[in-house]
Amino acid sequence: MARKSTIAFLMTLPLILLLALFVLYPALYSIHLATLNKSMERFVGFGNFLFLFKRETFSMVVEQSCIFAITAVIFKALIGFVVAHFVHNIPARGQRKWRGMLLVPWVIPPAMSCLAWLWLFDPSYSAFNWLLDLVDVGPVPWTGEAYWARFSVILVNIWIGAPFFMIMYLAALKSVPEQLYEAAAIDGANWWQRLCYVTLPMMRNIMAITALFSLIVTFANFDIVRILTAGGPIDKTHVFATWAFRIGIEGGDIPLGASVSLFMVPILTVAAIFILRDINRRAGEMT
């Protein structure tokens, strides 16, 4: 038994080392940076974090990150759920083709697809506005007005992320035993009841894990906002990562930038604790 554990450990060692090098070391280094003063010569403890609490723009960034992540995850989950059901009901022969096509937004490198979206939203040459103009609708300031800009970055995030939900939900749907639906049908359950009392309970863990994973990735998003709006106009679309970059790299205040990026950790930790606790509780109930 001990020998098996040793072999298992040795086999995972390369991955552990990679994680330590590329995840743990940068994480610890950014914690170290976050405790330094602006010129990185003096230890200031939690000074940078306390400073951030007093900044109006930072409060706005926290609010925007939450709006961005929560709205995007909710819509990605809804769209993923609906599309997964549609795909699930397609006959097996044509299903692979649809699955492949629907995954395209997710597999294209985000930087590339964002550039295409940028062209569609371009302040002066928006392809969408050109289409709207054909039906006599005035131009929409997709990235020029705060609320439209927020809408645009969330829309692109949903477009990129919804296929991930779709494929996860599809896998979950396929794992629901057919007998459960048959039993429900015998008991006279209608479509809605089958969804509420069979499908959803059987998918809950996958849904929770997917939501958690997506929440983390969406919260830490950088490329979409950076490419589409760079946080503008007047900072109304900044999220943690873009704001940290603006302050740390562009503004030359690396400790404060590191502090902004580390702010995501407690927020995501709380979300992870709640979601994982729920999953564990249900796993306990099932056993």
Add this chain to the structure above:
Amino acid sequence: MAKDNCMQTFKQRFSRRHFLATTAASSLGLAMPHVRGAHAAGKLSLGLWDHWVPGANNATTALINEWAEKEKVDVSVDYIPTQGNKLLITITAEAQARSGHDILSLPSWQPADHARNLEPVDDVMAQLIKENGAVTPAVEYLGKSGGKWLAVPSTVGSQIKGPCSRIDLMQQHAGIDVQAMYPVGAPPKADAWTMDALLKAAEACHKAGFPFGIGLGSTADSVDTAGAVFQSFGANLVDASGNITVKTDAVRQALDYYTRLARFFPPDAPAWDDSSNNKWLVSGRGALIMNPPSAWAVAKRDAPQVAERCWTHGMPAGPKGRYAPFLPYFWGTWNFSKNKSAAKSLLVHLSQRSSAEKMVQASGGYDLPSFANFTEFPTWAEEGPPKGTLYHYPNPYHHQILTTAASPAPPKIAVQIYTQGIMTKLTVRHLQGESMEKALTWAESEIEGFMRT
């Protein structure tokens, strides 16, 4: 016999006197790159800004190779693009790691930002200023810290972001003859070219359907224009001593003016980045943009009928002077560089008149040397169409004060004002209905946050 001859030769070659001379020469060689023998003076690595003009890097490479051949230094050059902030990230990473290139291209704010990691170049600058003339106060402001020169202003990448006007549209709709105002080969006749004239022209061109393409985003082009306009009114958000001076009459006056002007910008100007104004000019939709001649150069390639009607000229004068946005690039060497003496020698070579002239020519007139004696190269007079369109680009008659947005605030504070685009955001807030006092209070609060040390 042969062995005896050999010993004799050896003794002759290494006499005591010869040994001492050799030792002295070797010691000297450690401090200077002028050592004979293939690559005897060591290695030198450069990370330079990747020029957007095709072929412009070749001129720099040729100059570096010319120097390397003469000095017997093994040189390697990496051209680093600014897309995706790659150059900025490289600079930051090298400063953190205290390892990397011996010479790096440093965008405007970077010398001050990395002051403690840069090798002072007072000796190089003293020599260059003596040979090439003085540098503008903007270069001194950005390249000097604590009384020491931290970097050498580079010809490559340095630019003035003055107006580039459509000759026909300005004449037709605003009644302004930009060619007469800025004639080729003669000093500007621009006394009537004031901020009021700019406002009237903006309104007229807007009415005619050709708005001025000036952005209000947070990227450099937008911020630089706002900075120059504010300074024309004597409006500084922070003074040279680091005091916040947001709520002053000068700032109120500048904000009021710029907001009135911004009403005639395209409605999506708050979302513009540095490519938006270029596209605006090239598409033929605007009568004026604020940009170095890159937009004109692209038009020359993609829309020649637009390019041949463009004229690059000086900024309008405000109540406190005629200020033009100047964005110099620098070449710096780290204090942890392994071959500082060679690096300094190369920086001197790259800053010679002949080198600067080659760089200017290779960039089609885009690159601007920072030295006073280098503003009359033939490239600017000859480039076209129309011929002479760039003549006044390098400010040959020094009738404009070259400035950097957010100066004269101490650079550590100014860089934050600049990168956060405080002046453009202030304008957008006021433009979108926020009261002036509320917008100024917001700016004051933001700037207070930049004061941390």
